[in-house]
Amino acid sequence: MTNFLPGRSxxxxxxxxxxxxDASFFIKANAVFGVVCLLVGGIAAILxxxxxxxxxxxxxxxxxxxxxxxxxxxxxxxxxxxxxVAVLYFCCTSLLNSRLFSKKIGxxxxxxMFIGAVMTNIMILQGKGDVLMTSYPPLMAHxxxxxxxxxxxxxxxxxxxxxxxxxxxxxxxxxxxxSMPLVTFGALAAAIIAVFTLLHGATAxxxxxxxxxxxxxxPDAGWYRLVWWALGHPAQQVNLCAMVAIWYFLGAVTTGAKxxxxxxxxxxxxxxxLFINLASAHHxxxxxxxxxxxxxxxxxxxxxxxxxxxxxxxxxxxASMEVAQRLxxxxxxxxxxxxxxxxxxxxxxSVALSMIIFGFLGGITGVTLGTExxxxxxxxxxxxxxxxxTTVVGGTTLxxxxxxxxxxxxxxxREFYMKGLLRWQPYIFSIGIVVMSMGMxxxxxxxxxxxxxxVDFAGAVLPAGFDSAAHMMLGVLGIGSxxxxxGLLIFILLTVAAVFFGKSLKESKWEGWQSEAAMAxxxxxxxxxxxxxxxxxxxxxxxxxxxxxxxxAFVVYYFANWKALTDVWFVR
Amino acid sequence: MSLHPxxxxxxxxxxxxxxxxxxxxxxxxxxxxIAMPYAHFKGKQNSTGESYAVDKVQFQERxxxxxxxxKVGEMNGIPIVEPSPGGDAYLVGRMWSWYPILKLKKGQxxxxxxxxxxxxxxxxxxxxxMNFQVLPGYDHVLTLTPxxxxxxxxxxxxxxxxxxxxxxxxxxxx
Amino acid sequence: MHMENTxxxxxxxxxxxxxxxxxxxxxxxxxxTLSYTVWGWIxxxxxxxxxxx
Numbered sequence: 011m012t013n014f015l016p017g018r019s020x021x022x023x024x025x026x027x028x029x030x031x032d033a034s035f036f037i038k039a040n041a042v043f044g045v046v047c048l049l050v051g052g053i054a055a056i057l058x059x060x061x062x063x064x065x066x067x068x069x070x071x072x073x074x075x076x077x078x079x080x081x082x083x084x085x086x087x088x089x090x091x092x093x094x095v096a097v098l099y100f101c102c103t104s105l106l107n108s109r110l111f112s113k114k115i116g117x118x119x120x121x122x123m124f125i126g127a128v129m130t131n132i133m134i135l136q137g138k139g140d141v142l143m144t145s146y147p148p149l150m151a152h153x154x155x156x157x158x159x160x161x162x163x164x165x166x167x168x169x170x171x172x173x174x175x176x177x178x179x180x181x182x183x184x185x186x187x188x189s190m191p192l193v194t195f196g197a198l199a200a201a202i203i204a205v206f207t208l209l210h211g212a213t214a215x216x217x218x219x220x221x222x223x224x225x226x227x228x229p230d231a232g233w234y235r236l237v238w239w240a241l242g243h244p245a246q247q248v249n250l251c252a253m254v255a256i257w258y259f260l261g262a263v264t265t266g267a268k269x270x271x272x273x274x275x276x277x278x279x280x281x282x283x284l285f286i287n288l289a290s291a292h293h294x295x296x297x298x299x300x301x302x303x304x305x306x307x308x309x310x311x312x313x314x315x316x317x318x319x320x321x322x323x324x325x326x327x328x329a330s331m332e333v334a335q336r337l338x339x340x341x342x343x344x345x346x347x348x349x350x351x352x353x354x355x356x357x358x359x360s361v362a363l364s365m366i367i368f369g370f371l372g373g374i375t376g377v378t379l380g381t382e383x384x385x386x387x388x389x390x391x392x393x394x395x396x397x398x399x400t401t402v403v404g405g406t407t408l409x410x411x412x413x414x415x416x417x418x419x420x421x422x423x424r425e426f427y428m429k430g431l432l433r434w435q436p437y438i439f440s441i442g443i444v445v446m447s448m449g450m451x452x453x454x455x456x457x458x459x460x461x462x463x464x465v466d467f468a469g470a471v472l473p474a475g476f477d478s479a480a481h482m483m484l485g486v487l488g489i490g491s492x493x494x495x496x497g498l499l500i501f502i503l504l505t506v507a508a509v510f511f512g513k514s515l516k517e518s519k520w521e522g523w524q525s526e527a528a529m530a531x532x533x534x535x536x537x538x539x540x541x542x543x544x545x546x547x548x549x550x551x552x553x554x555x556x557x558x559x560x561x562x563a564f565v566v567y568y569f570a571n572w573k574a575l576t577d578v579w580f581v582r
Numbered sequence: 583m584s585l586h587p588x589x590x591x592x593x594x595x596x597x598x599x600x601x602x603x604x605x606x607x608x609x610x611x612x613x614x615x616i617a618m619p620y621a622h623f624k625g626k627q628n629s630t631g632e633s634y635a636v637d638k639v640q641f642q643e644r645x646x647x648x649x650x651x652x653k654v655g656e657m658n659g660i661p662i663v664e665p666s667p668g669g670d671a672y673l674v675g676r677m678w679s680w681y682p683i684l685k686l687k688k689g690q691x692x693x694x695x696x697x698x699x700x701x702x703x704x705x706x707x708x709x710x711x712m713n714f715q716v717l718p719g720y721d722h723v724l725t726l727t728p729x730x731x732x733x734x735x736x737x738x739x740x741x742x743x744x745x746x747x748x749x750x751x752x753x754x755x756x
Numbered sequence: 757m758h759m760e761n762t763x764x765x766x767x768x769x770x771x772x773x774x775x776x777x778x779x780x781x782x783x784x785x786x787x788x789t790l791s792y793t794v795w796g797w798i799x800x801x802x803x804x805x806x807x808x809x
Contacts, residue, residue, distance in 0.1 A: 027585065071744060105585060142741050146702050148718060149743070177777055189592065189775050192584045198777055202784035209785070210793065231702055231717040236796045240788075258584040268583050272592040274600050276774050283780055287788035291796075297715045298633030298722035299800045305631065306618045308792050314611035321607040329599070377614065383621050386629055389713040390704045390739035457711035459704070459739035464747040467737070471658050471679065474708070474735040474750040539589070548598045557603060561610060568614065575627050578710040580691075580727035582628040593771040634806035644808040670809050695808065721806040 013183040014109045022104075022420050023519055024529070025263065029421065033103040033110040037096045037421050039120055041414070042509065044092030045502060047127060048407075051084035052498045059446065059491025062392075064465060064484050074463045075142065080134045082143030086402065087245060088127045088162065093410050094200060094252050095119070095169045100421075101197035101255070102173050106190060108180035111172050119169040126161030129154050142461060144238060147218060147228050156219035163208045163215070163241075170208075173201050192275055193262075196255025199279040204248045206287050211241030232299050243290040246398070249406040250320075251282055253368070256409045257327045257361050263416060264358035264524070265351065266338070266535030267330035270547050275326050281319035285312040292376075295385035305382045317377055324369045324560065329553040334535045337546050344552045355523035360412025360436040367440060368405030371447065374564045376401060384571045387578060392458045392487075396451030403494075404443040408436060411501050418505060419520045424512030429523075432504055439497025446490025453483035455574075629714070636721040638699045645672045649682050657683055657752065665692060673751070675703035675716045677743055680736045680751025688731045688755050694724045704740030707753065713739060728755040 012019075018031045054077045060068040069077060103110050110116065133139045138152035145151055177198070180186065190198070214237040220226040258275070261267040269275045291308035294300055311317060335347035352358045375397040379388045388394060415432070418424055426432055458465055458480050465484075467474045522529055583589070596604055622628055648663055648671070655662040661682040665671035667690040674681050675698045686692060696705055696716050703716040710730075716722060736751035773779060 025585070071747065075741065075744070075746075140744075146740075148701050149741075174777070174781070186587045188587045188590055189771075190777075191586050192588065195774070198780065199784075202781050205781065206785045206788055230719065230800070232720060232800050233797070235715075235717075236800065237793065240793055244788075262584045271594060271596055271600055272588045273594055273771075274596045274604070277770070280774055280780070283784040284787050287784075288792050290792055294715075294796075296629045296631075296713055298631055298717060298720040299803050300631045300796055301799055302622050302628065302630045304795055304799055305629065306622070308796075310615050310618065312791075313615045317614075318604070318607050318611045321610075322604060325603045326600070381614070382618050382629060383625060383627055386627055386713060387711045389715070390706065391711065391713065455711070457706060457708045457737075459706060459737060461741045462739065462747055467747060467750055470748045470750045472660065472683075472735070472750045472752050474737050476708075536583070550599050554599055554603070561606065564610070572617070572621075576625075578627060578712050579707075579729050580626040581712065582626075582630050582632075582725050593768055633803055635803045636806035636808070640806070640808065672808075695806075720803070721808065 011184050012107055013179065013185050018109065024420055024522065027104045028107055030103040030109050032113045032116065033099040034421055036110070036116045036120065037099045037417070040092045040096035040099070041417060043124060043127065044089050044096065045505060047084045047088040047092060048498070049502050050131065051081050051089055052495060052502065054078075054081035054084065055498075056491060056495040059488050059495070061463070062484055063488025063491075064481050066488060071463045072140075075140055076134065076137060078461060079139055079142050080131070083130060083134065083159070086143060087159065090245070090249050090402070090406065091162065091166050092123065094204070094248055095123070095166060097252050097256070097413070098169065098173045098197055098201060101194045102176040102180070105194045106177070106180040107185040108176055108183065111175035111179055115168060115172045115175075119165045119172065122161050122165030122168060126158045126165060128158070129161065130158030133158065144242065145218065146238075147221070147231055147234050150222055153219055153222040156215050156222060160212060160215050160219060163211045166204060167208050170201050170204055173197075192269055192272060193255045193259045195276055196251055196258065196279055199283050200248045200251035200255065202283050203244050203251060203287060207241050207244040207248060210237055210244070214238040214241060232297065235294060235297065236300075239290040239293045240287065243292060244287045246402055247282065247286045249402060250286070251279065253364065253406040253409040254279075254323050254327070256413050257323070257365060260357050260361045260409075260412055260416070261327055261331050262536055264355050264361070264532065265331045265334045266532035267327075267334040268536055269326055269330050270333065271326070274322060278319035278322040278326070281315050286316040286319075288312060289316070289380060292380035292385070295380070295382050296389045302382065309380050309382055314377070317373075320373055321557075324365065324373070325553060325557050327365060328556065329550040332550050332553050333543075333546050334532075336549060337535050337538065337543065338531050344555060347552055352524050352528065354433050356433050356436050357412045357415045357523055359433075360408050360415070363436055363440045364405050364409040364412065367400050367408070367444060369560055370563060371444065372397065372401035372405050374567050375451065377564075378568050378571050381571070384575055386581070387571075387575055388454070390460055392450040392454030392460050394454065395460050396447045396454055399443055399447045399450065404440060404447070408439060408443075411436065411439070414501075414505055415523065418508050418512070419515055422509050423515040424508045425515055425520065426504055426508045426512060428504055431500060433523075435497055435500045438500065439494055442490050442492070442494025442497050444490070446487050446494055449483045449486030449488070449490055453480050453487060456480040456483070458484065632723045632725070634721040634723070636697055636719060638697075638718055641672075641697045641721065642674060642699050644695075645674045645681065648672045654685060660752075662754065668692070670695060674699055675705065675738065675749075676700050678738070678745035678749035680705075680738070680749065683752040683754065685754045685756070686728050688728050691725060691727045694726050696722045696724065701742045702740050703738050703742050703749070706737045706739045708735045708737060710734070715740065728753075731755040
């Protein structure tokens with residue numbers, strides 16, 4: 011039973027899914043604002059990459075710290091939150107066959123987020139927020155710096171209300187039967203984590219705002235770190251859930267995959283919901299005042315159960331693709347299914363590359379660096395950005411780009427120009443990010459600090475510096491950042507061109523990234539529930555091989571780090 | 583059916599390759615989890631977060647007192663202080679230096695008290711690459727035993743204003 | 757066709773949990789708040805004064 015108001019929805023010609031006009035407007039608005047933040051953050055990124063490359067050292071000291079603040083906030087907070095809000099609008103309407111709960115609430119959310127993002131950006135560019143994204147007291151920024159972020163946080167909370175309310179009315183109006191689709195469940199996980207995230211963000215930033223206004227005393231430095239990181243890290247876990255939901259979504263659309271076992275996939279999201287926020291503790295592992303017990307329990311996400319969840323998704327998503335591919339006839343040997351996957355479809359390649367980068371690089375380094383003792387040789391070094399650029403950028407942002415390749419034609423109903431070039435974009439971007447992150451990680455393992463303008467320490471009373479090998483790694487960082495920026499620019503410019511100037515697809519059928527025959531086969535495979543499908547679900551030799559290779563890499567990297575730790579001075 | 587509500591009977595226990603992978607993954611997770619308390623008791627490098635509430639002025643006074651009683655030299659105008667072996671040493675991070683220079687003996691255990699009298703700082707000892715957070719109001723105590731001798735650089739890796747990249751220090755071990 | 761109460765009772769407890777977004781929301785906020793925030797807050801607040809020997 012539908013609850014769409016007459017004339018307020020349409021059916022998508024490619025997926026068959028309903029599109030609510032109100033939700034569609036907010037998807038588009040949030041996606042556009044998100045991409046604007048991505049562009050600002052991206053321009054900041056190349057300037058920073060060319061500054062950390064010590065041989066180039068582009069920006070001066072003041073501008074480096076300023077642009078770094080801009081980069082962190084526009085990327086890690088604004089870009090991803092805007093895009094995720096767009097994803098949430100989609101998942102609670104199109105996938106639940108429901109209208110959006112309230113257009114008015116959608117507008118309130120959009121306006122708050124827009125004003126907030128603009129406000130903070132202006133403050134930073136005016137030099138009134140030279141405090142970096144984390145804005146740790148006693149560093150103090152202009153009150154409007156904090157207020158902008160608070161408004162964005164409140165705006166997202168309002169959008170979350172709309173999301174939960176839409177779920178409520180969908181169930182009330184019985185717009186779907188049984189349990190919600192897996193992708194919506196993933197979005198729900200993201201939304202729940204976002205509630206935790208933003209409530210903590212408000213708790214950290216409101217007293218900091220009132221302090222900057224001179225109304226209240228300075229928040230305690232340790233207390234602020236504890237509460238702020240319950241915004242900072244879980245914001246990235248919201249990304250993780252959204253990214254995995256998109257993996258399932260695009261897996262279905264581009265290969266006809268469906269989860270082998272809904273219980274397993276949902277169970278993994280459940281583990282995220284219950285435990286993933288604990289690991290904000292990663293940032294406080296070498297902090298004073300927090301005990302080893304607190305650090306060990308929280309950094310482990312409760313005995314690494316949330317990591318198990320990631321290992322599970324890292325298996326179920328490719329496994330579901332392997333089954334679909336084998337059913338379509340690519341069943342030869344171990345990896346024929348992978349070789350014949352739709353690598354030319356940027357929706358698929360983005361997701362596949364996102365999984366590889368997030369799994370092999372991001373996840374492994376994250377868990378390892380977040381080990382209480384290993385953190386001693388990693389905290390505040392470039393190893394940390396080396397890790398998170400592989401998760402937030404190579405993982406989440408790349409998956410978001412993949413989704414955009416379908417959102418623009420299907421929601422914006424506009425065709426891309428230069429589709430040939432766009433098929434290459436995920437690869438260009440991936441190579442850049444991987445090379446850059448490796449440069450960061452290796453430099454960081456020499457001790458090169460993050461968030462630091464001059465690792466030659468020119469002018470310091472007591473000289474300090476790094477080996478030339480570390481500087482070479484900073485050069486690798488710089489070169490990687492150039493390639494990544496190129497990949498980013500291709501994506502942004504062609505997306506903007508399509509959204510504003512692309513050929514309208516309202517009257518014509520979209521050509522798609524794969525042939526009509528291939529897409530028809532995908533739909534057919536996705537809908538199969540016959541015995542042949544049930545039998546085929548057990549042949550996932552290729553995926554099993556890949557995940558065991560991942561596990562091996564994990565074990566080696568993990569113990570190599572323990573060994574490296576034992577070479578330093580004794581400390582407790 | 584990722585995009586559509588699942589069939590009514592979707593709730594089934596994992597089987598086959600999924601069960602195998604979940605089992606193996608769980609074992610690895612538990613290994614990683616046990617590693618930390620194991621290292622806490624048996625390992626020589628830990629971050630226990632031992633810390634006390636301290637007033638900034640109080641801490642600076644204690645640092646100055648140790649400089650007055652234990653000074654053994656100077657480098658580029660910064661005093662070199664030799665704390666008693668097995669005893670307490672005091673180090674302050676402030677915009678923009680680590681003060682004073684500590685002279686330690688290899689193989690000896692020291693209780694090194696680190697704090698800040700202004701903003702947050704990041705204690706980073708090179709080339710070993712040992713990193714700890716330093717907060718104003720917190721007397722962060724590291725029970726440290728140098729296992730190598732020589733001159734070691736301290737840098738700051740927590741942004742502390744425009745002089746952040748000028749902030750360095752030294753620990754000398756013989 | 758909609759879920760009867762009897763249907764509900766036949767569902768596994770884990771499935772009932774996963775099908776209940778409101779319970780998930782409460783648990784997802786309360787559990788980490790207690791484990792990470794409240795516990796951490798208590799530890800910071802119970803720091804003893806420095807003796808600086």
